Amino acid sequence: MDTTPDIQAQLGHVPDAPGVYLWKQAGEVLYVGKAKSLRKRMRQYTGGHDDRAMVPRMMARVDSFDYVTTTTEAESMILEANLIKELRPPYNVDFKDDKSFPFIALTLSDPFPAIKYTREKHKPGTRYFGPYTDARAARETMEVVRRVYPVCRATCVEWKRLTARSGEPTGTACFDYHVGKGPGPCVGAITQAEYRERIDKIAAFLEGRQREVADELERAMRVAAADLDYERAARLRNSLDAVRASLERQRVVSDRPLDLDVIGLEREETITGATVLLVREGRIVGANEFTLDKGLDAGEAELIEGFLLRYYGTASYVPREVVVPALPEEPQAAEAWLRGLRGTNVRLLVPQRGDKRSLLDLASTNARHSLTRYKHRTRYDEERLNRALLELESALALPAPPLRIECYDISTLHGRHSVGSMVVFTGGRADKAAYRRFKVRLPAEEANDVAMMAEVLRRRFAREGAGDTRFARQRPDLLLIDGGKPQLNAVRAVLDELGMSHVPLASLAKREEELWRPGWDEPVVLPSGSPSLYLVKRVRDEAHRFAVEYHRELRGKAMTASVLDEIPGVGPKRKKALLKHFGGIRKLRAATAEEIAAVPGVTRDVAEAVAEALQGE
Structure with missing residues (x-):
């Protein structure tokens, strides 16, 4: 890790106190984090004690840092959230799509508040509901609201004139008033007090308390009918029908009035799909989908915390409970921050059984589908695989991108039931029809991976040379083996013996994930988190899985035979x-x-x- 000695020395002066730290390069903030103890946490980055894949990449760039102490962990999380929102550091968890999400807003500071669909940054005096990741759903919700409770639109010309006159009627009725979607403040058809009551009910509806709204409408309709006010009763019935239609589209998940958000995640290499199920009054009233720019290269606890900060930093409503697949590193601090947003206690929980566990599983399933749709829409896999192959071509000095990679591994137990595996990746994807496995013939009292690897390679290419149709005639663009320099040299000797020294060869050492090439004095270290490193590790792990699977099969058969015999x-x-x-x-x-x-x-x-x-x- 290329952390300068100057930074190491400066860390000795960092206090052992809670606060927020900022890693920087040339004045630009790369990462913002919080800690119970600034000194201990920051030394984990420089001492190699942090196993997140992104840390070595980031620390190789860091040339300075700042920190701010706080009195409590809760204060540090509030400060962290504000700094991330303001600075948008590249190594903090963020949404993959760098775009604004739509909200439904009520302009509460106006004499007659209007409703609007907007992507604007939040303004004082306006209450926002969302975010909505489905723009169509947001617009449909706004139309349902206006059918239930006629209210002015912020785009209405007469409403703008009304607002400019501080709420004094203009004397001209707008089109919405004529068709029953506007309450008519422009012609004095409703008072400010009556209008404010309507706005409160709209807010309740948008918060998800739609059952409460339906019950109130039904009571009002019955009262109007009893008073023989059939015209008003008919209007209330139409509004009630609109609310019931909305409720019918919502899935009932509990007979209890649950008020919670359920966050499901699906992580891949450097990307994560996230789904938030909004459960209000025991019903799923909506689902928001996001794609995050961090994945397996970040810790799960950090990913959860980063998503909480990013989502609830702009969300209009924080429920009583937030269900998550794992707790953040400091759950009490996170709950305190959420409590500050809601105004009352908020609980983070990881359920193990029951309705909430089922909801978490449902959210995780939806996150997986969301991520699949994102990857298909953006061609994420194709672009990443192409980049991985080009990176390997450059790093290993290959004559062409390795479109066909063959990888070999040995699995044995003290020299018994020894097997070898051959897996093939074509264009960066597993080609399972081309997989082959070998039962090692070499007699050995103890494991001898080098000799066994040499036998497997000799048999593979000898059988191809003999015209064995089970082996592809296409030669590998890269022959990859699991191991270090001893395995590499043994295989090199076999290829030379078979007259195939032109086949590009590399070995991947497990411990440091270093790639060795024949004749090279130094290993190739692919950048942490890079597409090329993920590809060679996936190929290596697949060869290991395939070998172990065959080894267990042979061992199981042998054990069965010996017991019955x-x-x-x-x-x-x-x-x-x-x-x-x-x-x-x-x-x-x-x-x-x-x-x-x-x-x-x-x-x-x-x-x-x-x-x-x-x-x-």
Whole structure:
């Protein structure tokens, strides 16, 4: 980590107190964070004790820092949220789409507040509801509101004239008033007090208290009908129908009046899909989808905290409970910050069972679909894979981008049941039809990965040379093996022996994720979090998975065979009959002596011996 000694020395003067720290490069703020102890937290960055993938990249750029102390953790979170909102540092969690989201707003500072659909920055004197990630849903909601409670639009010419006259009627009725969507303050048809009551009800509706609005409308309709005011009763009935239609589109998730937001995440390499389910009065009244610019390269706790800061920093409403897949690093500080926004207590929770756990699973499923749609819409995978292949071509000095990568791995247990795997990635994607596996023939008392790797490579290319149709005739653009320089040299010798020294070769060491090339004195270290590093790690991990899977299969068969072979009265014919009848050793082990005795050719005594041996094993 290229943190300058000067920064290391300066950290000794940072106080052991709560506060906010800012990592900088040439005066630009790269990252804003908070801590219970500034000194301890900041030293984690420079001492290599922070395992987040983004930290080495960021600290390689850092040339200075600032910090601000606070008296409490809650104060530090408030300050952190304000600084992130103001500075938008590149290494903090942010929305991938750098755009403004729509809100529905009520201009409460005006004599007759109007409703509007807007993407503007929040202004004093205006109350905002949202954000809405679906612009169509926001406009439809606004239309439903105006059908239930006729109210002025901020775009109405007569309303603008009315506002300029400090609420004095203009004497000219607007078009909305004529069609029943405007209450008519422009002609004095409604008082400011009556209009304000209507605005309060609209606010309740937009907060999600639609059941409460429906009950009130039904009561008012019955009173109007009892008073023989049928015209008013008809208007109220129409409004009630609009609210009920809105309620019918909402999914009921609990018979309890739950008031909570449920946050689901789906993380990938450097990107995350997030879905917020809005649950009001036990119903899902809406869902907002976001894509974040951090993924597995950031810690889950940091990702949760960053999303909370980003979302609730602009959201119009904070519920009593926020359900999350994991708690942020300092949940008490986060709850205190949310409490300051709501005005009453807010609880963060990670449910393990019940309705809330089901809602969290639903939110996570929706986050996964949201991320898939984003990647398809933006061609994210294609662009990232192309960048990864070009980065590998440059870093490893290959003659062309490695469109076909073959990777090999060995799995063994003290030299027994040793196997080798060959996985193929074409264009950066797994080509499972081209996978191959090898049962290692080398006799060995102990594991000898180098010799086994050499055997696997020799057999793979010898069989291709002999015209084996199970191997592609296309040579790999990059041959990748799991291991360091010993494995690399062994494979290089095999390729030279087969006259294939022209095949590009590299090995990936697990410990430091270093790539070694034949004849190079220094390893290649791909940038942390880069597409190329993620690709070679994914290829390596897939080869390891495929090898381990085959190794376990052979070991399981060997264990099964040895146990049954040791039971008196069980010969090859009975062993085959037992395994065929039960479909495998797992079901045979779970069977009772009576069930085993039902197999044709198996006596009661043998069945009891098999059951006793397998259950004991």
